[in-house]
Amino acid sequence: MKNLKNKIALTLLVAAITSSxxxxxxxxxxxxxxISIEVQNFSEWKKTFDGGAPIRQKAGxxxxxxxxAFDNENKITIIEEAENAQSADNFLSMLRxxxxxxxxxxxxxxxxDKVE
Numbered sequence: 846m847k848n849l850k851n852k853i854a855l856t857l858l859v860a861a862i863t864s865s866x867x868x869x870x871x872x873x874x875x876x877x878x879x880i881s882i883e884v885q886n887f888s889e890w891k892k893t894f895d896g897g898a899p900i901r902q903k904a905g906x907x908x909x910x911x912x913x914a915f916d917n918e919n920k921i922t923i924i925e926e927a928e929n930a931q932s933a934d935n936f937l938s939m940l941r942x943x944x945x946x947x948x949x950x951x952x953x954x955x956x957x958d959k960v961e
Contacts, residue, residue: 875959876933877909880923880940883951887918901925905932920951926959 884890894911901908905928914920927933933956940952 874929876927876930877957877959878906878923878925878927878933878937879955879957880925881921881951881953882923883920885919887913887921890919890921901936904936905929906936930956 891911907926909924909926912922912924914922925936927936937954937956940954
């Protein structure tokens with residue numbers, strides 16, 4: 846029983862330390878997200894994406910650029926700026942849930958500290 850309590854305490858400690866680092870502010874505050882996805886139909890996706898502008902605005906997410914692959918317009922890269930790491934994490938959680946529901950595929954995300 847004592848061994849189990851020690852394991853639980855250690856697990857909780859590791860979780861607390863990990864979560865405290867997860868939301869450590871980036872050095873310069875703002876966060877750049879480079880999101881690559883593949884969609885079924887660019888035109889339909891773009892309509893839905895544009896409709897999400899109020900959600901992004903409320904979340905503190907600014908769209909910097911939307912690009913499609915030269916050889917396949919359904920392979921999209923979106924560059925966005927978040928006010929802080931917490932905003933980026935919340936937004937990316939929502940995006941990952943869309944991937945799980947099948948709305949998007951091949952989600953690849955890079956989160957970077959904005960230097961300039």
